[in-house]
Amino acid sequence: MAGEKKIEGTARREFLQGAGATAVTAMTVPNLLSATVPRNLEMMGNAIPGLGAADSDAIRTEIEKRTEESVLRLQNWIKQPSIAAENRGMQEGCELMMQMLREAGFQQVKKMPTDGQPGIFATLDAGAPKTLGLYFMYDVKQADPAEWSSPPFEAALVDNPGLGKVVMGRGAVNQKGPEATFLAALHAIRGAGKKLPVNLVFVAEGEEEIGSPHFPQVVRQPEVLEALRKCIGVTMPFASQDMDGSVTTFFGAKGVIELELVSSGEKWGRGPRKDVHSSNKARLDSPAWHLVEALTTLVTLDGNEPAIEGYTAKARPLSAAEKKMIAAAAKRLNEDTVKKGMGVQHWVHDVSFEESLELLVSKPTVNIEGLVGGYTGPGGKTILPGRAVAKLDLRLVPDMTAKESLHIEVNMTGGYDPTSTPMDAKLVIAESAVYTRHGIDPVEMPRLAGSWPGFVFTGEPLKMAASHFGLGHGNGAHAPDEYYLIESKNAKVQGMDGAAFSHVEYLFELAASG
């Protein structure tokens, strides 16, 4: 068990400015939220297609009427941890998501058993000509309460002085907050007496945080494939705004392989099978040293260039268009902010910022996530460990695939192929229209350096567009003090209501698309 994580929240934020911790103050009582859906932006001069001003206002008002309901739904959800890595609360988390889908208007909601945790398949037939695919996850990353300023499963509303009111808890931004926001949009459209402009085909899994090992089993069910084939593309609700309101659009994502390199006396047949007193090093081989030796074969001496035979053979270099896109992004992004956010002084090989961005999106990597073997506590303990493990992740770029990239036998604990979505996909165009209406000109990047299971949609046999969408903001995915912005102090950054309305706009944009 291990896993790839979407972590676009983290990855994107680290990418743009680093995930800076923000001081928060616990609030004693949730306030009633004031009007929070933008009404006076450029968007007013640029009508939402298929949605008259009166209908638009009605939905806006409905979103605001239901603010407390929406926030409570999200809090209730965060309070139900579903952590696949710990097999904790999985059935409950699956049932809760199914119940929320029924309440949001899905007519068919089916639990989809897999060899792991169950997935969900649901459909909402609005009698519309077009259909949108949705990808949700109901699991969250582990959380150590000791590291949090507000308990990760209490979902407290806390005041973030720089941002506004946020809900803090594991899953707040990755991915329950944005997902609950999408559900809030569905409730508001129906509550306002309006019809959903597109049909929905919904697929979800409970193992995203451990690398989606069984999600293909859900998607490849004939009825699911058939339903997805009718869709314009598949979207995942996402809090795409940074603290300054900006948005970056990625036209794909790197793939990833996670694996453990295990050196044990047991398998090796040399050295001890269990930890023995370290004095025996004089007469025994050491699985830990054997691991070090094995690691040195994977990369160049400095750890920066993959050296696994054949591993990068299919890596496609950046195209001229992609290089141009990155050069433009490099001019718009702030190198100092990015470096400061990550606590780094130098890029690898001391390359320029633009080159660092090229490497980020184009370079296959072999990374050590963790080393663990023998005694790992404070101080020392004189043992010769019988086993040592390196946890690795390998990032893949087109046209590498997870399956083909390693010809050595490894204990692969999770993996995603890279994904790519065309720049002219309808999903992308609809997303851009919403962003533009809000005065946002997204930074564009060929792909996200992080990874997510989008390959299930963009790869064989579906080959559909897949993207992330949503205004709104959050931070701290996979980290302590994860939060999702509920009520924003900054007109450029949407709180939950504004984010919900962005989904309303998106659905109408998609319905009206050519």
Add this chain to the structure above:
Amino acid sequence: MAGEKKIEGTARREFLQGAGATAVTAMTVPNLLSATVPRNLEMMGNAIPGLGAADSDAIRTEIEKRTEESVLRLQNWIKQPSIAAENRGMQEGCELMMQMLREAGFQQVKKMPTDGQPGIFATLDAGAPKTLGLYFMYDVKQADPAEWSSPPFEAALVDNPGLGKVVMGRGAVNQKGPEATFLAALHAIRGAGKKLPVNLVFVAEGEEEIGSPHFPQVVRQPEVLEALRKCIGVTMPFASQDMDGSVTTFFGAKGVIELELVSSGEKWGRGPRKDVHSSNKARLDSPAWHLVEALTTLVTLDGNEPAIEGYTAKARPLSAAEKKMIAAAAKRLNEDTVKKGMGVQHWVHDVSFEESLELLVSKPTVNIEGLVGGYTGPGGKTILPGRAVAKLDLRLVPDMTAKESLHIEVNMTGGYDPTSTPMDAKLVIAESAVYTRHGIDPVEMPRLAGSWPGFVFTGEPLKMAASHFGLGHGNGAHAPDEYYLIESKNAKVQGMDGAAFSHVEYLFELAASG
């Protein structure tokens, strides 16, 4: 903080037969112990010098009369954890040992402040011509109760089907059991109305398990040095018997250096200062890979030959006499039992058993005790760690010293120089006499491959003999289910009373020595 550990219990047992876990059954009620001091052995035909048969019997009877008192003293002691690594119960542990010394007849008992945990200096003037030095430790290793079949600080009496009744708890064999046994001998001699045949000079520390960083501060106090200079040598009470009753005599010990090799973005100035998303490996250096690179400079590729410049320069090869001693030991020890006990199939370089013993006592080592960096939990987590650590121990042989062995700057967390005691030291001769009287012909080895702070006595300025002595048996030092044998089923293996009497014999042997 880290530490060298004596672990002769473990080291010796691993050395001889491996520390096999033994099934135990909790007993509900401590039984009254029956007569347990051997009366009918060869020893009866070989009088204890200076101790007539009647006096000897009186002391034996007194030991047996006080069995419950002795066992309760040991249990009470184990129930008071003193764990230097956790700074837990240290003052209490020091006070308790001081109280036990006063009760055992020491006239002067002084707490000796150091820059770390206090040591103890005590003297018992019996008006005898000769004086014996004693080294005790009052700290124990950490213990995780979840791993124990009987709680480590409950000191329960449990039945070990193969051995007899044992007391189970942290410190049972390392070193409270043997130390409490020595105290039981003192109580019995006094209780029987006899005079102690030698004076005692006692030094103790509470940091043995973390490498004795401040013990030299105790010993090098002028009054302590002066007192120790009068001693024949220094002994540490020890449960020297294996499960079959056999004993190995070591004429010294390897030295050890424990250190941490830390690679951090903070210190290095490259790579991240904290954990960042692993996608950034494409554009950042990795402190974990840097650690791997550093490790490869310390040994040959297979991890078996130290490659640190100058490290082994002063290593003295085995003498012809030492080789002969090892060859004799190799014939008496059972290779299969040793291998099975450690779970190994091959010696390093597939050497013979005799060569493996030569390596064990003569080869300087560079061992990885532990690797820890980044994500160490189950599965994976896609981070690029800002820090990774290798915990190492380096074993030294004469004439290497801890101080001279490393010319690189390291975070040395503990270290001992090697120790050597001449084969003709009075301590060794007295010990041999007791073993011989019990029909035991000790296996002899030039040195223990493990380490202990004996260098404080054998090195400058004292240059005295230092040894371990005591019949009796225990196992599990530093491991779960540590035990010390109280009541033995095997006439060849002494329980606590028999072990206490071995100390009585030892003291009289020393008093009578030339």
